[in-house]
Amino acid sequence: MEHSPNPYHLTPAEIQWDDDHTPVAAPFGDVYFSRDNGLEESRYVFLDHNALAQRWSELAPAGGRFTIVETGFGTGLNFLLAWQLWQQLAPPGWTLHYLSVEKHPLRPADLARAQQYWPEALRDLSLILQHNYPSLIPGHHRRMLNKSQVCLDLCFGDVGNILPHLAEPGGLPCVDAWFLDGFAPASNPGMWTPELFQSMARLSAQGATFATFTAAGAVKRGLREVGFAVEKVKGYGRKREMLRGHWPDSPSAEQPPECPPSTPSLHTADKSRSQQLPWHQPAAQHPVSSVAVIGAGLAGCSTAAALTKRGLRVTVIEREAKVASGASGNPQGVLYTKLSPQPGPLNQFTLSSFLYACQHYQPLVNSGAIDGELCGVLQTANTPREREHWQRLQQQLSNPQDEADWLRFVDAADTERYCGLAIDRPALFYPNAGWLVPGSVCQAALRDSNIDVITHSEAIDLQWQTDGNQWRVMDARNQELCRADAVVIANSHDATTLPHCGELPLRRIRGQLTYLPESDLAQRPSSVICHEGYLAPPVEGQVCLGASFDLHADSLAITDDDHQHNLAQLDDIAPGLVAAPHILGGRTAWRCASPDYLPIVGAVPDIAAFEEDYAPLRKDARQNIDRPGRYLPNLYVNVAHGSRGLTSTPLCAELLASYLCRELRPLPFSLCEHLSPARFVIRDLMRNRR
CATH class of the missing domain: 3.40.50.150 (Vaccinia Virus protein VP39)
Structure with a gap:
């Protein structure tokens, strides 16, 4: 092969x-x-x-x-x-x-x-x-x-x-x-x-x-x-x-050659053929000194922090009574990634965001600014396919002269040395990863005098004011919550309830955690163990097991079936670790994901303009079209981080800040395209689905 x-x-x-x-x-x-x-x-x-x-x-x-x-x-x-x-x-x-x-x-x-x-x-x-x-x-x-x-x-x-x-x-x-x-x-x-x-x-x-x-x-x-x-x-x-x-102080009449064309990896046909299709145009259209961020979870709070580091004034608007009330409110979240031996945008992004997140959080944990422990994460290979991936990754990353400082390959017989439990499966160990309290990450991100937080307020409408090039953010009573030069929508799956974002293909996935007393454990894990679920080291006498994954649920009610599901997953990876569970309770929340499992981060497209400008793609997906993509002025989204919000949101916040402040990006152009909300419009047009 x-x-x-x-x-x-x-x-x-x-x-x-x-x-x-x-x-x-x-x-x-x-x-x-x-x-x-x-x-x-x-x-x-x-x-x-x-x-x-x-x-x-x-x-x-x-x-x-x-x-x-x-x-x-x-x-x-x-x-x-x-x-x-x-x-x-x-x-x-x-x-x-x-x-x-x-x-x-x-x-x-x-x-x-x-x-x-x-x-x-x-x-x-x-x-x-x-x-x-x-x-x-x-x-x-x-x-x-x-x-x-x-x-x-x-x-x-x-x-x-x-x-x-x-x-x-x-x-x-x-x-x-x-x-x-x-x-x-x-x-x-x-x-x-x-x-x-x-x-x-x-x-x-x-x-x-x-x-x-x-x-x-x-x-x-x-x-x-x-x-x-x-x-x-x-x-x-x-x-x-x-x-x-x-370089001249004023633009030359003779412009330099254009940038390389858009990545052909969005094509449905011949992916080796380059194409002139400049649909990705995410830079702010008007100067930005103030930003409204809708949503105070990990995505919104990370975005606010990245923007204030650039000297911008930020207003964070949260529907609930406190920040981190949704999935970001779980008592423990895991900083981890899933590697693949295959190249591609998903693997490129997950690796880049993981490496950035590890170094981003380390000084915050060391200083006590956020709660958690970078005690390492052991990720087990559970299926024949995962074991084959493990072997291929080991071949790709094995170089005696350059032992990776961010990853270890662990044989099944050696897992206890890394996590405190004997687990009969090979695994990857990430020494710089661990668990964090997402709520403390959100609180730390908002500790800046240039950030105002408005709670108990739901943004319902967005109105662009052409006279001042600003957005008005309105509530359900048509009262103005704030005005800002730009808006970042970061309220998870609720983004689709706001104007201009109704077509975002967001998937709502229910997850349930299970809480046990530490005394139920026959042994205490020394690091996080990710299997089909995850087990984090106990905190204040309580163990957190997670998490169920339900694409079809329509309720957040805690169920005993999901508790038993979490316990069965733990027993599969570590038989006998919990002999007689005493369930203390649990927590449910909605994860927000995209169809391709990449976050959705970038400027919001003017869909009617896209459908007009790129209509020829319906008949020929390889058509060259010189027209730049048209976007709504200074309107952005940052959603669909799934179960890896701790890992992906710091880098995505930097990416959004680079768009708003017109800086060099922290990611290559082609990968930025794969995160853009406009990617779905282009793909649908290429497949003649709109």
């Missing part, structure tokens, strides 16, 4: 160390930084020739975001020097957004070794970077540093694949400075391509600058051809020349 490509594979950097402790990239025969004075060369080339000291000293006190994109993260030297200068000069209301692409990232041990010889002034920042350095997994890895004053996006993969997919069709011009720091063109021609220069043109804000150590003619010509002003200047030390330049 032929298997799909390995979605977890990347090739780490192969480092040779010179006698003077300089790291050399063996395949490229080039050093990571100058043997003479690497720090001063980096300052000279990248900081000085992008005029960062002057530009950051002149930033307006009101706050904002300065974005740097780097090609070649290497040892992190350029990032650390920029971070150090940012701390010295930038006003407190500003965020440094630093995105770096690296095809062959250093192993953590090599990163630490490279940085240990740098001056004391960089030592503290180096240690923070090492602590937050991502696992060596392909894709986008976001890290919020210095209380979110620094947003670091490390993108592990080929720059030719990553940069073109950072922007929507038409561009996302928000990059203020470029650090072109890949290995020299003679050693690494695969990076210095027309696609790199075209991506730079699409992503550059007016007046954006670039600097690079190289003065190669091909680089100079490539940048000029897409519209950059380029000049040669004196290089550092023994290097005679280098290049610097800028």
Whole structure:
């Protein structure tokens, strides 16, 4: 049987160390930084020739975001020097957004070794970077540093694949400075391509600058051809020349080539054929300084927190008397994921959101800001298909040199060492995961003076005011609850009761928890155990078993049948663990899911306009249509997180904030399409179902 490509594979950097402790990239025969004075060369080339000291000293006190994109993260030297200068000069209301692409990232041990010889002034920042350095997994890895004053996006993969997919069709011009720091063109021609220069043109804000150590003619010509002003200047030390330049302050009459077309993976026909179909246009249409968030569960509260970190004013509207009253009100929720050996958008998203969530929650748990324990999660392989997946994952992730720090493969005979119980099944163990109290996560997210919470109030209607470009949020008595520049609908399956969202294909799934006294357990689990249900370590003498899964229920009444179902699942995985159960009670709630099990996150489409603009898809799903998708102004949704809300909502909140604030996305363009609410309209049109 032929298997799909390995979605977890990347090739780490192969480092040779010179006698003077300089790291050399063996395949490229080039050093990571100058043997003479690497720090001063980096300052000279990248900081000085992008005029960062002057530009950051002149930033307006009101706050904002300065974005740097780097090609070649290497040892992190350029990032650390920029971070150090940012701390010295930038006003407190500003965020440094630093995105770096690296095809062959250093192993953590090599990163630490490279940085240990740098001056004391960089030592503290180096240690923070090492602590937050991502696992060596392909894709986008976001890290919020210095209380979110620094947003670091490390993108592990080929720059030719990553940069073109950072922007929507038409561009996302928000990059203020470029650090072109890949290995020299003679050693690494695969990076210095027309696609790199075209991506730079699409992503550059007016007046954006670039600097690079190289003065190669091909680089100079490539940048000029897409519209950059380029000049040669004196290089550092023994290097005679280098290049610097800028993007014009006003748009050129000759626009750079368009972004790559929409992903063909939404096609129903030939998926290998590319297609020009720019339906995904999620950026805010009007400036945003205030946002109304409808729903105070995990999705709504995470969104509010992400927006206030950008300096926006947020009003959260909750129908019930307190936040986290729905499924987010369960006493224990599990931070976990389900991996697949198959590549694809669902696996790509679940892995990305899980890795982000683990590092997002860790400092909050450590500081006591939220309740829970990152004690690890053991996920058992229960069926023949799951065991086959387990074996394939083990093959894909087995590399003796690069043992994964985020995942362990556990044989059936060894489970007790990881969870405290002997379970006769192979399993995956996630050491950085665990259980959290969702309500405490919601409360912590709302602890900001820029967030107002309105409870006992149900949003019934949304009215767009063209005179002020604002939404009015109305209640059942037609009273105005608030006005805001944008609205995010995050009230789970109730989203369909609001105007403009009635066609969202949401599925309502009933789940019931069962509570037992800790004394019923023959042994105490030391970590969370996920099987067909889950068992979390006891808290305050009570055990929480979960959870039933019922697609057809129409009532939230607690039933004895579901209690027995939860107990039977536990007995199947750990026979005799509960000999004589004393059920203390339980809790029910509705999960909200989508047909493809991905969350629904993004701008709300104007469905009538979509049906008009993309009508030719009904007859030919591969039709090229140049017309950009039309969306309702500044209206967004964030729903359908299913049973993994703790895992998926932090990253989805960052994605929504990037749309509203017109930032570089924390996910590639194609995956953003797969989360968009408009995906269902496009699919239906391609299948001639609307």
